[in-house]
Amino acid sequence: MPRPDVTRPILASVGFAALLAFSQGGAAQAAEEGSPAPVVNGAAQVAITLTGEAGGTCALDHAEAKAGPVTFTVTNRTATAITEVELMSGSRILGEKENLAPGLAPVSFTVTLGGGSYEVYCPGAKVETVAFKVNGAVATPTGATAAILAEGTKGYARYVDGMVLAMVTAVDRLKADIDVGDLAKAQAAYARARPFYERIESDVEGFVLPGFKPTDNAGNLDYLIDMRASNLDPAVGWHGFHAIERDLFRDGRITAGTRKLAAGLQSNIARLGKLVPGLTYRPEDLANGAAALLEEVQSGKISGEEEAYSHIDLADFAANVEGARQAFAFLEPGMKKIDPDLTARVDARFAAVDKLLEGYRDPTAIGGYIRYTAAVKAADAVKLSKAIQALQEPLSRIAEKVATAG
Amino acid sequence: MTDETNKTTGARARLSRRGLLIGAAGSAAAAAALPGAARAAGMAPGELNPDLSYPFYGAAGQAGVMTPPQRYVFFMTFDLTTDRRRDLQVLLARWSGAIAQLMKGETIGQVEPSRPDAVGFDTGEALSLGACGLTVTVGLGPRVFTGTYELAERKPALLRALQRLPSDALRPELTGGDLSLQACADDPQVAYHAVRDLARIAKETGAAVTRWTVMGFGRASAGKGQATPRNLLGFKDGTRNIREAGEFDRHVWLNEGPAWQRGGTFQVVRKIQMHIENWDTDRVSDQNAVFGRHKLSGAPLTGKAEFDTPDFAMKKPDGAPVIPDNAHIRLAAHENNGGIKILRRSFNYTDGINQYGLLDAGLLFISYQTDPAHFEALQQKLGAADALNEYIAHIGSGLFFVPPAPREGSYIAEGMFAT
Ligand code: HEM
Numbered sequence: 001m002p003r004p005d006v007t008r009p010i011l012a013s014v015g016f017a018a019l020l021a022f023s024q025g026g027a028a029q030a031a032e033e034g035s036p037a038p039v040v041n042g043a044a045q046v047a048i049t050l051t052g053e054a055g056g057t058c059a060l061d062h063a064e065a066k067a068g069p070v071t072f073t074v075t076n077r078t079a080t081a082i083t084e085v086e087l088m089s090g091s092r093i094l095g096e097k098e099n100l101a102p103g104l105a106p107v108s109f110t111v112t113l114g115g116g117s118y119e120v121y122c123p124g125a126k127v128e129t130v131a132f133k134v135n136g137a138v139a140t141p142t143g144a145t146a147a148i149l150a151e152g153t154k155g156y157a158r159y160v161d162g163m164v165l166a167m168v169t170a171v172d173r174l175k176a177d178i179d180v181g182d183l184a185k186a187q188a189a190y191a192r193a194r195p196f197y198e199r200i201e202s203d204v205e206g207f208v209l210p211g212f213k214p215t216d217n218a219g220n221l222d223y224l225i226d227m228r229a230s231n232l233d234p235a236v237g238w239h240g241f242h243a244i245e246r247d248l249f250r251d252g253r254i255t256a257g258t259r260k261l262a263a264g265l266q267s268n269i270a271r272l273g274k275l276v277p278g279l280t281y282r283p284e285d286l287a288n289g290a291a292a293l294l295e296e297v298q299s300g301k302i303s304g305e306e307e308a309y310s311h312i313d314l315a316d317f318a319a320n321v322e323g324a325r326q327a328f329a330f331l332e333p334g335m336k337k338i339d340p341d342l343t344a345r346v347d348a349r350f351a352a353v354d355k356l357l358e359g360y361r362d363p364t365a366i367g368g369y370i371r372y373t374a375a376v377k378a379a380d381a382v383k384l385s386k387a388i389q390a391l392q393e394p395l396s397r398i399a400e401k402v403a404t405a406g
Numbered sequence: 407m408t409d410e411t412n413k414t415t416g417a418r419a420r421l422s423r424r425g426l427l428i429g430a431a432g433s434a435a436a437a438a439a440l441p442g443a444a445r446a447a448g449m450a451p452g453e454l455n456p457d458l459s460y461p462f463y464g465a466a467g468q469a470g471v472m473t474p475p476q477r478y479v480f481f482m483t484f485d486l487t488t489d490r491r492r493d494l495q496v497l498l499a500r501w502s503g504a505i506a507q508l509m510k511g512e513t514i515g516q517v518e519p520s521r522p523d524a525v526g527f528d529t530g531e532a533l534s535l536g537a538c539g540l541t542v543t544v545g546l547g548p549r550v551f552t553g554t555y556e557l558a559e560r561k562p563a564l565l566r567a568l569q570r571l572p573s574d575a576l577r578p579e580l581t582g583g584d585l586s587l588q589a590c591a592d593d594p595q596v597a598y599h600a601v602r603d604l605a606r607i608a609k610e611t612g613a614a615v616t617r618w619t620v621m622g623f624g625r626a627s628a629g630k631g632q633a634t635p636r637n638l639l640g641f642k643d644g645t646r647n648i649r650e651a652g653e654f655d656r657h658v659w660l661n662e663g664p665a666w667q668r669g670g671t672f673q674v675v676r677k678i679q680m681h682i683e684n685w686d687t688d689r690v691s692d693q694n695a696v697f698g699r700h701k702l703s704g705a706p707l708t709g710k711a712e713f714d715t716p717d718f719a720m721k722k723p724d725g726a727p728v729i730p731d732n733a734h735i736r737l738a739a740h741e742n743n744g745g746i747k748i749l750r751r752s753f754n755y756t757d758g759i760n761q762y763g764l765l766d767a768g769l770l771f772i773s774y775q776t777d778p779a780h781f782e783a784l785q786q787k788l789g790a791a792d793a794l795n796e797y798i799a800h801i802g803s804g805l806f807f808v809p810p811a812p813r814e815g816s817y818i819a820e821g822m823f824a825t
Pocket residue numbers: 637639641642643644645646647676678680697699716734735736738739740748768769771781784785788798
């Protein structure tokens with residue numbers, strides 16, 4: 001499509017001379033048609049060379065190939081501004097290579113293509129897209145990767161539904177323990193309920209109860225359930241988990257107020273339980289949600305702000321990471337097709353975080369992890385934050401990939 | 407000599423006072439006299455040129471060593487987080503390509519990508535600021551050269567951890583590192599942006615995370631053709647520094663060993679805290695004795711002008727040396743150290759106010775030399791006996807090998823991966 005758009009104005013404006021140019025263009029095209037990419041081991045071979053010439057150039061040795069498997073081998077000779085190359089069909093990415101830089105050995109990717117027009121996209125080049133043509137039977141667009149990702153989003157939806165169901169049960173338990181006034185049991189029930197919320201909190205943000213303005217915290221479900229002392233809206237007051245945490249852990253007693261809070265939490269969680277099963281997700285929602293959970297770790301858990309009284313921040317930390325990992329796991333089969341390198345890097349960073357968290361496990365402690373005291377924070381916050389940072393950067397690249405998967 | 411300098415000060419003070427007193431007419435005269443005054447203070451006017459840029463690729467040492475010191479530095483070290491050789495290669499190659507872009511004053515990629523779910527390649531805060539003389543110098547710490555990356559055999563012969571030295575008060579969180587980036591520029595935001603975006607690449611490639619960092623303002627060492635600036639103790643710093651190409655070849659650049667190391671050098675970094683308040687209440691004669699130089703003129707106590715050669719043998723009538731035995735320059739001078747010379751390329755830094763309510767500031771000391779033992783030999787003596795020790799503490803430290811600049815189409819230290 002873009003090609004004719006570009007040539008037409010040239011024809012119109014240059015007039016007679018254009019006829020000549022056109023016939024020359026035709027000849028050049030004929031020559032290229034005469035030499036489609038050579039086939040080696042069953043795959044057409046196309047070399048993409050990146051250079052710093054003319055402000056960044058992305059050049060293909062063959063602009064067309066026969067339908068079937070096509071291997072693109074990318075060499076960055078001197079292009080400092082180009083670090084990625086993608087093969088696109090319309091707005092869908094079919095294959096790609098990243099982390100390209102001058103001096104590195106060539107890298108390649110293979111895709112099976114049906115007849116039609118494609119584009120090689122080289123962000124950062126002076127001319128960013130180069131047309132690529134495939135001759136032969138037009139493949140019915142398979143959308144194979146998109147289908148795998150869509151399947152993943154359904155799996156993730158079931159995971160979220162399961163978490164919400166479990167949370168409803170856990171909060172019922174918490175309320176029951178509070179109602180009978182058993183402090184020790186209530187504390188343990190609190191710690192058991194929290195992780196369900198922390199695993200999926202990025203999905204349950206932004207629910208506004210019917211009849212409320214979006215700016216009114218009194219109708220904001222996330223506010224009512226998870227508000228911390230540091231973000232209180234005096235007009236609405238304190239509700240939810242952390243107000244209960246204050247009573248159970250700071251004050252160490254259950255009052256009529258605590259019972260009221262527990263009843264409120266129970267009804268808000270029940271509302272959530274009704275809202276969530278209807279939700280559907282796009283692949284990029286999973287990726288963005290995972291990124292948001294890691295932001296939560298950085299901003300709330302490592303600072304020790306989330307569980308200021310119970311100090312079960314590491315349990316919440318683990319739950320946020322677990323939720324992010326689940327979202328990623330449901331994208332992984334599709335991501336492996338789109339970008340196995342990036343997938344492996346994210347996998348490795350998740351593994352590193354898990355390994356780090358292992359060291360804090362304490363089955364005898366409430367929440368299953370050691371208490372995140374001021375001393376632990378002073379000694380280990382930097383280490384924990386760095387492990388999360390190292391995961392955040394590669395993870396933040398996923399949403400774009402899955403949103404444009406072919 | 408003191409007479410003369412004091413006279414100059416007097417004249418300047420009078421001039422500015424007059425400028426204040428008689429308003430516009432007088433201030434023209436004052437302004438006319440200012441450029442000279444400004445230059446004397448080590449700040450040539452009109453020096454900031456946003457378009458100033460240095461080449462990254464080359465056939466000799468990396469930029470940022472011989473380059474006349476810029477006004478600001480952002481120095482950062484990194485810990486490797488991977489055990490894959492290829493990740494290290496990719497990181498050094500990505501860094502090299504990105505640094506080449508940054509030193510031209512260009513972005514490392516899209517700031518606002520067209521795809522809504524994409525994150526920016528470049529964080530954007532240096533857009534339209536220009537290159538501002540940016541140089542980014544990459545250093546490799548000892549842990550790079552281990553079996554993990556199949557590089558144990560490639561370790562530069564003289565690379566190792568620095569010895570423990572007298573008066574070391576090193577804090578673990580400000581010490582060591584597997585990689586270093588020294589970004590210098592005449593605009594602090596340009597230097598900051600460079601390191602910030604390179605740190606993102608480190609994390610994104612899975613190869614490394616940040617370790618410790620110092621943001622330095624104000625160069626505290628002079629390069630060729632530059633007026634001597636001052637460190638935070640108020641003394642001219644860099645008077646007797648390496649300047650000429652011949653000295654660089656002898657004392658800074660490696661000219662032996664494997665080809666990929668030739669043109670390299672060793673970078674020593676020390677975060678040196680100053681006890682500013684104590685220094686400020688020390689009488690000036692003692693301050694001068696600490697360094698062996700005059701504060702205002704920079705002249706050695708045995709001379710009249712800044713560049714007079716110190717006479718370490720000169721005695722006072724009572725027989726005591728004019729430049730005291732424990733004076734900083736006596737202990738550090740090449741005449742008294744078997745000819746050892748190092749390139750000092752330091753910057754002043756501040757971290758605000760510390761937990762005791764004291765100004766938290768000092769010197770980010772950076773030196774380049776053909777052998778880390780040259781630094782150690784000097785610091786052995788200084789750490790043990792320097793009169794300055796009363797007012798400083800070495801709290802951070804790192805040693806890195808700085809490979810030569812890559813040629814276009816290659817990347818930093820590519821040669822060390824050759825099989
Ligand atoms: C906060 C710490 C330091 C301060 C404030 C400081 C300051 C100075 C000053 C004012 C001079 C005289 C001017 C000049 O020739 O540049 C000087 C000279 C010198 N300093 Fe330092 N310095 C510090 C640390 C060090 C360290 C750690 C070393 C090396 C281990 C060192 C090595 C030298 C050398 C080699 C000279 C030249 C001596 C000569 O040839 O006369 N300095 N320093």
